[in-house]
Amino acid sequence: MTEAPISPGYPASVVGGELRLPKPPGVVRQFWARHPWLTDSLITALYFVPTFFGSIATLFVSDPPPAWIAVAQLVAIAVAAAAILLFRRRRPWLLVIIAWLVCLVVYPFGSTDVLPMLLALYALAVYGSTRSAWIGFAGSTVVATASSYIAVWAHADDTVAPFGANAPASASQFTVLLLIATLIGVTVGNRRRYLNALIARAHDLARERDQQAQLATALERSRIAREMHDIVSHSLTVMVTLADGSAATAGRDPERAAEAMQLVAETGRAALVDMRRMLGVLAEPDETTTCPDELAPQPGTAALPELVERFRAAGLPVQLTTVGPAIVDPNLQLTVYRIVQEGLTNALRYAATAHRVDVSVEHADDTVRVDVIDDAAVASTSELGSGGKGLVGMRERVALYGGTLEAGPGSTRGWRLHAELQAEEAAPSTPTTPAADDPEDPA
Template structure:
């Protein structure tokens, strides 16, 4: 992944490939942004070559300074040049310290040299922080003022003849130059930091977008797996039970066996229809346009009597009781249907000796209660305590509605599944909702 030309260290694209960072306007700015070492080398050369040449010229002039002063000047200039080249972007505070030293050593003894200090303050503001830049500016004012007074002292002692002997005037001029360099650096640095913050934020948002997409994909896969388990487990359990019964009665009661096999075929067709309906929402709209049945709604509480009849045909003595007003939320209806379906499937699988299986769906006060109780021997249902995918799926469905699920042995014998789900449609006040009669008679299927 390449770096953004305008902001080194930040990627030009992120996961998903949709983020495109802005580029600096103009070919020249893009060129300098891509070649920072060339930029630093030119700046170093712009300082070192004329300053070093001027110092050499002073040594061969009519009034050369003492040798120790010339050597100190040349060393300071070389150190400042190396610092500009190597430290301007990485260690601006170290560059500021070296520039202070150069200002104290070079300027008082015959050569005005504050250029490294101007570059150091600019680098501190751009690559450091605004607070650091102003601290560096205050320290630089103190250093340049001290350097001006040292120059006046050196002139009075006859050591050298500086460019000016007025220390306050020199210090004020240096202060203005330092202020200009600091203000330019603060402006450029704040713009750079703001742009970097925007780029970082965009990068975080893009990564969060991809994470949300992955989470949504995982949730959808879990939902599909749960639906597939409910459909396949229920259908196969009924079909296996009917097929076993048909095989056992084929010799002595062919008509009953044929009727059972017909139920097997009907159950298989219903399972295929449910799978097409569930997977139809995953198809492209154009592909599903020719098969509107694939986009039919999922089963709800109105389909519970049909579900109960299938289990009765498989030999499970089921009694269905509904209490209260109808459930309006289609998703909640599907959840209730799947809970009843899974509970009855487990009863058919593990409670084959049950003489009665009671299914009760009660809707009152914004809460839906589902009870599935059989009277089979406890030993036949003990395998359910392992908590297979069916119970896990029921708990996940119930958790979506802030409810609870209890599955375990009944008070006396058999197995009991009890679920409570909150009906948000009934929980919040509705001024235009039709009045309900809490004393509706029970309906036995």
């Protein structure tokens, strides 16, 4: 079934997809709305043909008007017809002014010609505004009254009689006709403007919906990229370090090299499990193929000792210190875990010569403080990759809990990573970015 816009002139599509609008009622009304030039041409013909030929017929009566009056009438009628055809929709005020002139020129000296004013007031109310319509009605009333008195004066036998008996009657009749045309135009115009406003609002809502969908997609991509970076970067850094150490000791200590390669394999398998969890959340759930690992929770603060042991096995001298009560919120636990993981990954990559790396997690007064400090020589800014995704991802995680993140050279030497998070904001009202494969994640 073909869908059509409620009002002509509005497209049926918006950014991001098609906007389906209900089909408007009325076959005849739809036809005239789709053919505005045909409508204006018929209206012009209904006015021009009888009025023009009626004015020509007056030339053959027993007492025809003077030639200049007849010519003025015909010219005025032709100008009014052209104005109706060209300006009724686009410039209704211009049509009103021309209709006033025609009423002053044609009516007093011949046939009654107020139809252009009626059409002009209707057009002004529909295609202009309600205020313009009532202003035009007031002006048209004055013009119609003046035209009535001019007609009385023009047909007087010997004296000017602007206050003849027929002038008030003609003026009142014109006023009633003009009022009816104005009221009809205001009603139709208000309905038209109301429908146009509804359609414009529908388009705005659809566009806003598409923009919100695009923003949600961008946020989801950022969340996935952050999680992927935390998993891949950490695991690959540990694997590369272990592989380099294994290659260096393979000749003089084969057993130690074999243990290092075994740790490489375990780290790789753990990374695959994490990746499988991530991809399992992105894919459609399937009860027949879902693995227990895909539904396992993301690591928290309880997994920090195991994380530290992996880095120790890679040759990084890490010391872990925890102070305060345990963190209850699993999302906050994951954030703390990822911060420590990223800090140790950077230390393993850029501070391999460190003699000591201190990791401290302190939970007190609804604030969680995380510090990762090493005593190695400070690497250059280019080596630290200050513009990489690691620090950006950590800042995004910390910002979700109203916290701050500081990363820079230590007071004496080495590198210091310091983060503070507000434990009170463990469940913010806005959608957060918890673990991608956390079963408690509403996403």
